[in-house]
Amino acid sequence: MSRPSPTAAPDAGDRASAPLASVLLVALVVLLAAGVGTTTLAVEPPDPPPAAAFDVDADASGRIAVTYLAGDPLPVEDLSVRVRVDGSPIAHQPPVPFFAARGFESGPTGPFNSAWGGSWEPGATGAFSIAGTNTPLSEGSVVEVRIVVDGSVVATSEVRV
The missing domain is CATH 1.20.5 (Single alpha-helices involved in coiled-coils or other helix-helix interfaces)
Structure with a gap:
């Protein structure tokens, strides 16, 4: 072989x-x-969220005012607001826009009101009042307000009542 x-x-x-x-x-x-x-x-990459700066004022009666200081115009229909008191979300968050909503006194002002037309632009102030059926504010409470556009947080501001 x-x-x-x-x-x-x-x-x-x-x-x-x-x-x-x-x-x-x-x-x-x-x-x-x-x-x-x-x-x-x-x-395509997503568009970056708009840039914005806000100032918040709040008092023990439950009134929260948000002043738009600087940034791009924000379309109200794409806007949402999240409020925290002493680090915890309030029981009912404000819908945007609204006139009467659970947990809030009727008649918010500025872009929070359903009668508002157009975008929220620098210089404009919007305000709403938390009802007694929602999380109460008291002297010394820290109120944090987050402005959200299309799911992205564009600004966070806080104030001590």
């Missing part, structure tokens, strides 16, 4: 399969990279 010598050349069929497998592997990698690149370039 004759054994092939260790230096014998491989069969011609073996030689063709290695380059073919390499070409197919490279083609697969190129196709995958092209697909990922196309998908990545097709997705």
Whole structure:
């Protein structure tokens, strides 16, 4: 019986399969990279939230006034407000805009009022009063107000009552 010598050349069929497998592997990698690149370039980055600065004033009667100091005009329909007293969210958050809402006295002013038209712009003040059925304010309470546009917090301001 004759054994092939260790230096014998491989069969011609073996030689063709290695380059073919390499070409197919490279083609697969190129196709995958092209697909990922196309998908990545097709997705637009989100717009940054608008920049804004506010001042908050509050008193023990439950009135909270928010003055827009500087920044981009904010569309009221995209706006929400979150209020915390002494680090905890109040029981009922103010809907924006509203006239009468659970947990609040009727008749907010400025952009919090449903009769407000347009955007909230620097210089304008909006106010609302927390009702007795909501979280009360008292002397020494710390009130934090967050202004949120399209789910992004654009400003946070706090004041001690």
